[in-house]
Amino acid sequence: MKTYNVAILGATGAVGQEMIKILMERNFPIKELHLLASARSAGKKMWVNEKEYTVEETTENSFDGIDIVLGAAENDIAKKYLPIAVEKGAVVVDNSSAYRLDDNVPLVIPEVNPNDVKKHKGIIANPNCATIIALVALQPLHAYAHAKRMVVSTYQAVSGAGVGGIRELQQQVEAIHDNKPVEVKNFQYQIAYNLIPQIGGFNEEGYSSEEMKMQFEGRKIQSNPELSVNCTCVRVPVFRSHSESIMVEFEKPIDVEKAKVLLKDAAGVKLVDDPVNKVYPMPLDTTDQDLVYVGRIRKDMSGHENALSFWCCGDQVRKGAATNAVQIAELVIQNM
Ligand SMILES: NC(=O)C1=CN([C@@H]2O[C@H](COP(=O)(O)OP(=O)(O)OC[C@H]3O[C@@H](n4cnc5c(N)ncnc54)[C@H](OP(=O)(O)O)[C@@H]3O)[C@@H](O)[C@H]2O)C=CC1
Numbered sequence: 001m002k003t004y005n006v007a008i009l010g011a012t013g014a015v016g017q018e019m020i021k022i023l024m025e026r027n028f029p030i031k032e033l034h035l036l037a038s039a040r041s042a043g044k045k046m047w048v049n050e051k052e053y054t055v056e057e058t059t060e061n062s063f064d065g066i067d068i069v070l071g072a073a074e075n076d077i078a079k080k081y082l083p084i085a086v087e088k089g090a091v092v093v094d095n096s097s098a099y100r101l102d103d104n105v106p107l108v109i110p111e112v113n114p115n116d117v118k119k120h121k122g123i124i125a126n127p128n129c130a131t132i133i134a135l136v137a138l139q140p141l142h143a144y145a146h147a148k149r150m151v152v153s154t155y156q157a158v159s160g161a162g163v164g165g166i167r168e169l170q171q172q173v174e175a176i177h178d179n180k181p182v183e184v185k186n187f188q189y190q191i192a193y194n195l196i197p198q199i200g201g202f203n204e205e206g207y208s209s210e211e212m213k214m215q216f217e218g219r220k221i222q223s224n225p226e227l228s229v230n231c232t233c234v235r236v237p238v239f240r241s242h243s244e245s246i247m248v249e250f251e252k253p254i255d256v257e258k259a260k261v262l263l264k265d266a267a268g269v270k271l272v273d274d275p276v277n278k279v280y281p282m283p284l285d286t287t288d289q290d291l292v293y294v295g296r297i298r299k300d301m302s303g304h305e306n307a308l309s310f311w312c313c314g315d316q317v318r319k320g321a322a323t324n325a326v327q328i329a330e331l332v333i334q335n336m
């Protein structure tokens, strides 16, 4: 079997560490694995499948001889290094938002638009995590009835803000328990025992950058330029797995029973919908696995024709980031 030299840019972060795990879990055909991070982490030891690896400081030379780069760093780092990696012959799957809306860069969810991978010119972008979870859940319904409008509220876990976000919730809960002052670093306010209706900065109309991603990225992924999305993104004191309340208005008629039949057999989805018996998706249940759980499917009551409401949860560090990226890399090597 052909094997590949793989580098993870940002290997010490929340997404990077998960990428290592997923590459191993899915037996990705690796020849050499390079773990890249900042100078702060250089020399740090990490164990992968009982083998010790040393984290390397990222430099321009880090990409020599690399076939596949999985990007798990912020936009500025992605912009600095990923074009160099492409120039040196690597194919890049990037988790940052730096290239997502670039016309030369496919934006891919394997359950939705796998064939777009073939259009790449070196970089393929992984969509925003809340967008991946929503669109995986929506895909079987969209393929049948065509989504035209969505109203979404997200409940986003602190792990969406990386290792710093996870640490902050842990430290605040401990501080409150020990009657010590609460320190706020990564979020706008205390997140422990709170909700914060801000993820990213706001535009002139009052929508946050995170809220606009679902419309802009959704249109590109679904090749659905008319899709309109009204989204409210909220950070919640949950460690892992994002949850979303979604109302979708479709072009064609679709009822609850049909939606359940479609979702039951859909790729990447688990139908978890028996509210009378207290069966519905919850973030504790979706953590550390790859399926998006969908439930609470109802007919819209607010007078919109052909509209359904549902609730979904998914592990955004896995399916919303690392797993989606490794699935894309698997599609890439099928075509190499
Ligand atoms: N967390 C999530 O659920 C999701 C995250 N994303 C995106 O993925 C990317 C990574 O996010 P996340 O893992 O949460 O972030 P983290 O803060 O947890 O990790 C950031 C990583 O970037 C590395 N890094 C920082 N500076 C440099 C540098 N100068 N050179 C090389 N590497 C550097 C860090 O290394 P060091 O440890 O040395 O500082 C670390 O490995 C971001 O673009 C984010 O928007 C996308 C979807 C979901």
Ligand SMILES: N[C@@H](CC(=O)OP(=O)(O)O)C(=O)O
Binding pocket: 095, 096, 097, 127, 128, 129, 156, 157, 159, 160, 161, 199, 210, 213
């Ligand atoms: N912003 C998301 C996670 C993320 O990093 O998304 P993006 O790559 O689109 O910035 C969250 O905080 O939950």
